[in-house]
Amino acid sequence: xxxxxxxxxxxxxxxxxxxxxxxxxxxxxxxxxxxxxxxxxxxxxxxxxxxxxxxxxxxxxxxxxxxxxxxxxxxxxxxxxxxxxxxxxxxxxxxxxxxxxxxxxxxxxxxxxxxxxxxxxxxxxxxxxxxxxxxxxxxxxxxxxxxxxxxxxxxxxxxxxxxxxxxxxxxxxxxxxxxxxxxxxxxxxxxxxxxxxxxxxxxxxxxxxxxxxxxxxxxxxxxxxxxxxxxxxxxxxxxxxxxxxxxxxxxxxxxxxxxxxxxxxxxxxxxxxxxxxxxxxxxxxxxxxxxxxxxxxxxxxxxxxxxxxxxxxxxxxxxxxxxxxxxxxxxxxxxxxxxxxxxxxxxxxxxxxxxxxxxxxxxxxxxxxxxxxxxxxxxxxxxxxxxxxxxxxxxxxxxxxxxxxxxxxx
Ligand code: HSE
Numbered sequence: 001x002x003x004x005x006x007x008x009x010x011x012x013x014x015x016x017x018x019x020x021x022x023x024x025x026x027x028x029x030x031x032x033x034x035x036x037x038x039x040x041x042x043x044x045x046x047x048x049x050x051x052x053x054x055x056x057x058x059x060x061x062x063x064x065x066x067x068x069x070x071x072x073x074x075x076x077x078x079x080x081x082x083x084x085x086x087x088x089x090x091x092x093x094x095x096x097x098x099x100x101x102x103x104x105x106x107x108x109x110x111x112x113x114x115x116x117x118x119x120x121x122x123x124x125x126x127x128x129x130x131x132x133x134x135x136x137x138x139x140x141x142x143x144x145x146x147x148x149x150x151x152x153x154x155x156x157x158x159x160x161x162x163x164x165x166x167x168x169x170x171x172x173x174x175x176x177x178x179x180x181x182x183x184x185x186x187x188x189x190x191x192x193x194x195x196x197x198x199x200x201x202x203x204x205x206x207x208x209x210x211x212x213x214x215x216x217x218x219x220x221x222x223x224x225x226x227x228x229x230x231x232x233x234x235x236x237x238x239x240x241x242x243x244x245x246x247x248x249x250x251x252x253x254x255x256x257x258x259x260x261x262x263x264x265x266x267x268x269x270x271x272x273x274x275x276x277x278x279x280x281x282x283x284x285x286x287x288x289x290x291x292x293x294x295x296x297x298x299x300x301x302x303x304x305x306x307x308x309x310x311x312x313x314x315x316x317x318x319x320x321x322x323x324x325x326x327x328x329x330x331x332x333x334x335x336x337x338x339x340x341x342x343x344x345x346x347x348x349x350x351x352x353x354x355x356x357x358x359x360x361x362x363x364x365x366x367x368x369x370x371x372x373x374x375x376x377x378x379x380x381x382x383x384x385x386x387x388x389x390x391x392x393x394x395x396x397x398x399x400x401x402x403x404x405x406x407x408x409x410x
Contacts (some may be wrong), residue, residue: 008075015246015303098125130301144284155297201245350399
């Protein structure tokens, strides 16, 4: 029998316990042994819970119990999760987590400890909620060199953007609904400022390229500056605005990584991904594009990924060889100013002649009710550095920049 400890009885923790007991018989067949949650660690009391006898408040009880072979960390954040996870691995227990911040910041170190101790550190639920993406990336797609990854990786922002586009809803109203539905993080900044997406693309990139990518080094923009005017121009462009975390191998073997809202053409498989759904496009050199789609947030979808990791963890008697990346000094990450993309720009008090003299050939967009002194256009691809210089030249006089959104092709 495998004995499991669950750290944290919040949304994902309670979902994990629920899914494990709901499907216990079936899961035990897959695991080849009985599964029992021995402890649930939480500071709060749950006197009415059917699992009330399992609750404890002292982590050391779990750490010092040799019967516990798998620790499930679903508390979130770094403190105390990092210490709990690290000490569990050092004690020879496998760890399953949904904690993307922990994996994005400490993944290389924790994977190395797991390998040294012959146990596993699994985190399928950290990216894409219920969508299988971690295991497909390091197992099913392992014959490929990964050229590119692009994902709608945050359900909350995709939900907000969908509401803004479909229902003409304001950003604030849509955010409030997302929070009521339990999609948003406690601090919505992690969602709307792009940090959550950044952590997830860092995890995928680390796995795909075998070197740790730390979130602090990645240019990250959120969706707070998107306006109904931008939404209208994007409709004229023939696409949707999506918050994309993307990574692309460059000719010099460096990897360009960025998190930004982007115009995505309606022909793209990512354009039709709406509401809380996530999608991750992986471009392999043999497969071409493969797209993973599903519920990227929520109690049961995320618990589904956690429980699947538990089942695999109890079956394995050594560390995974393929779920691994090394620590890195980040020298393989392309300087942001060299990253080359097309841009949508919206400007006030400029003129077409000046715009074209600075940006060269551009495609103008229109929207109903635009003031006469407003112009919106799409540029050809150019480096971030060049684009910033061009904007500065354009806005030297009376013209001002009202909005800039990158245009990505997938
Ligand atoms: N807040 C996250 C999201 C939860 O909206 O996608 C899942 O990581």
